[in-house]
Amino acid sequence: MGSLARKMRRKRSQKFAKQFTKQLKKQMKMMGSMSSECLACKRPFDKESKEHAENWKVVVRKKTEQTNLYCPKCWDTAMEMIKEVEDSNDHRIREEEQVGEDPDESKSI
DSSP states (O other): OHHHHHHHHHHHHHHHHHHHHHHHHHHHHHHHTOOSBOTTTOOBOOTTOHHHHHHSEEEEETTTTEEEEEOHHHHHHHHHHHHHHHHHHHHHHHHHHHHHSOTTTTOOO
16 A cells, blocks of 8 residues: 555656646746836846846736736836726715715614
8 A cells, every 4th residue: 555655646746846847937938038128118127136126026917928027116106096096986986876875864863
């Protein structure tokens, strides 16, 4: 029995290693095709700079296998715009809910 269990563990481990290697190759290919500038402002990305590597954002679209690169300034601007849109949508939803309320039901006794 020990031999069978060892054989099963080895086979499982080989399968995991194969899947891991395949995924790693795919990710390395995508990183290799990454542009050398910010997608929004075209600011150059220095692949040798530790600061750039730590602060720039990489967005990977798995379906299209597209890799986009954003500098910190453009990323912050995009996040602020998203927050504004979300806030305005929340405000609009609250207004719609208030318009839909029955005035008699909103009175508290």
